[in-house]
Amino acid sequence: MALSGFASCKGVVWVNTHLIKPLVGESYPVVDYGRGIYLFGKDGKKYIDGSSGAVTANIGHGVKEIYEAMCRQAEKVSFVYRSHFTSEPAEELAEKLAQSAPGDLNAVFFVNSGSEATETALKVAIQYFQEQGQPEKIQILSRRTSYHGITLGSLSMSGHPLRRQRFEPLLEDFPAVAPPYCYQCPFKLSYPSCKMKCADDLEEAILSIGSENIAAFIAEPVIGASGGAITPPDEYYPRVKAICEKYNILFIADEVMTGMGRTGKMFAMDHWDVVPDIIATGKGMSAGYTPMAAAIVSDRIMKVIENGTKVIMSGHTFSANPFSAAVCLAVMDYMDKNNVVQNAQKQGIYLIEKLKKLQEEFEVIGDVRGKGLLCGIELVRDRTAREPFSLNEKITETFISICFENGLIVYPAVAGVTGFSGDAVIIAPPLTITSEEIDELAGILSSSLKQLTGKLEQEGKL
Numbered sequence: 001m002a003l004s005g006f007a008s009c010k011g012v013v014w015v016n017t018h019l020i021k022p023l024v025g026e027s028y029p030v031v032d033y034g035r036g037i038y039l040f041g042k043d044g045k046k047y048i049d050g051s052s053g054a055v056t057a058n059i060g061h062g063v064k065e066i067y068e069a070m071c072r073q074a075e076k077v078s079f080v081y082r083s084h085f086t087s088e089p090a091e092e093l094a095e096k097l098a099q100s101a102p103g104d105l106n107a108v109f110f111v112n113s114g115s116e117a118t119e120t121a122l123k124v125a126i127q128y129f130q131e132q133g134q135p136e137k138i139q140i141l142s143r144r145t146s147y148h149g150i151t152l153g154s155l156s157m158s159g160h161p162l163r164r165q166r167f168e169p170l171l172e173d174f175p176a177v178a179p180p181y182c183y184q185c186p187f188k189l190s191y192p193s194c195k196m197k198c199a200d201d202l203e204e205a206i207l208s209i210g211s212e213n214i215a216a217f218i219a220e221p222v223i224g225a226s227g228g229a230i231t232p233p234d235e236y237y238p239r240v241k242a243i244c245e246k247y248n249i250l251f252i253a254d255e256v257m258t259g260m261g262r263t264g265k266m267f268a269m270d271h272w273d274v275v276p277d278i279i280a281t282g283k284g285m286s287a288g289y290t291p292m293a294a295a296i297v298s299d300r301i302m303k304v305i306e307n308g309t310k311v312i313m314s315g316h317t318f319s320a321n322p323f324s325a326a327v328c329l330a331v332m333d334y335m336d337k338n339n340v341v342q343n344a345q346k347q348g349i350y351l352i353e354k355l356k357k358l359q360e361e362f363e364v365i366g367d368v369r370g371k372g373l374l375c376g377i378e379l380v381r382d383r384t385a386r387e388p389f390s391l392n393e394k395i396t397e398t399f400i401s402i403c404f405e406n407g408l409i410v411y412p413a414v415a416g417v418t419g420f421s422g423d424a425v426i427i428a429p430p431l432t433i434t435s436e437e438i439d440e441l442a443g444i445l446s447s448s449l450k451q452l453t454g455k456l457e458q459e460g461k462l
């Protein structure tokens with residue numbers, strides 16, 4: 001046996017995918033190619049990519065314009081080191097992102113993954129206060145149900161016990177507050193009579209820790225991997241931003257999943273007219289055609305850094321490489337020309353309608369939620385009591401396996417997260433999906449829910 005990169009002729013060569021358990025089944029099917037919302041296995045099986053992979057393949061698979069842009073840039077130059085050169089694609093992409101981002105978010109720092117983007121945001125926030133003589137402002141507040149990435153800094157900010165547990169001793173002990181999770185409210189209250197106690201919880205945490213110790217609050221606009229498209233009431237983010245401003249704490253919007261049109265606006269914060277201090281973005285930025293992500297930083301922060309150290313104290317070898325920048329530019333160009341964000345908004349409404357119809361039919365669907373084409377369903381044992389299944393029943397796993405068998409890929413919102421005891425799946429197809437394709441997706445969901453319900457009844461679990 002050999003690890004990937006250490007291939008030998010003596011045994012099995014392990015590639016990355018063999019080193020983690022497949023989401024579904026015992027072994028991985030081998031992918032052959034993708035076209036639009038569809039993926040095709042080597043065995044000829046056709047799948048609807050109902051979650052755009054990990055909510056990434058925003059413009060669908062096999063888009064010719066992207067391949068052509070790749071070839072054009074590869075012919076010129078693929079890599080230069082960011083301390084030696086800048087490049088036209090990197091400059092143009094930064095310009096375009098700054099124009100798309102709200103308010104004074106104009107400085108774009110390129111990285112290669114969402115985890116690096118949130119970790120960069122963390123570092124920028126800390127550096128911002130250091131430059132102003134406040135080195136003790138180093139705590140980052142997050143929410144108990146959250147996912148901000150897999151590296152040690154980003155994982156320290158994540159309320160995701162499954163991914164944290166082995167590395168707990170190495171993680172920073174950052175404080176976390178209640179998520180705005182109305183369906184299973186952490187305070188057992190209901191909206192609007194709750195008066196947004198979850199937002200108050202942020203203020204209470206700040207007061208108890210002391211704002212002089214806190215650099216930033218980080219939040220996913222719509223909670224993805226750890227919650228299944230949990231979408232707060234409209235007044236939540238304006239309140240949160242006002243609280244952060246009141247206590248001189250930066251607000252980081254982790255738009256790695258929600259950004260680049262996923263929720264029907266370029267950035268999800270645009271729904272609430274909230275301008276964060278830093279946006280972390282990734283996934284849809286390259287739509288999966290190359291690894292690329294970014295931290296977009298406000299002029300206010302950059303002014304302080306420019307008057308101090310002058311540069312953001314971070315960076316990676318591949319940051320801002322011209323090849324990836326050209327690919328992202330081609331993706332953004334494609335999105336503009338094909339009104340992809342508008343389509344996400346329109347088809348998101350249609351998808352939610354379809355999911356609500358399924359909810360009427362299937363008691364096992366407790367909640368339908370989401371924004372644009374980032375939707376989620378939460379599965380419960382008893383809808384009236386909102387009683388979740390227990391974790392060891394592995395309902396999410398069973399359901400995504402049934403869907404996969406039936407040719408539909410959906411994304412698990414991992415149960416077992418603090419404050420989130422339920423089972424949920426994310427349905428987030430490419431933003432280019434048509435109504436007819438949504439009908440097809442909903443048809444497979446319906447037959448998969450029927451199968452799940454039948455199985456659970458048979459096993460006496462319903």
Ligand code: PMP
Binds near residue numbers: 256258
């Ligand atoms: N933040 C959010 C909101 C995410 O959904 C993810 C990925 N699921 C990340 C950060 C980490 O991104 P990556 O996997 O590209 O490191």
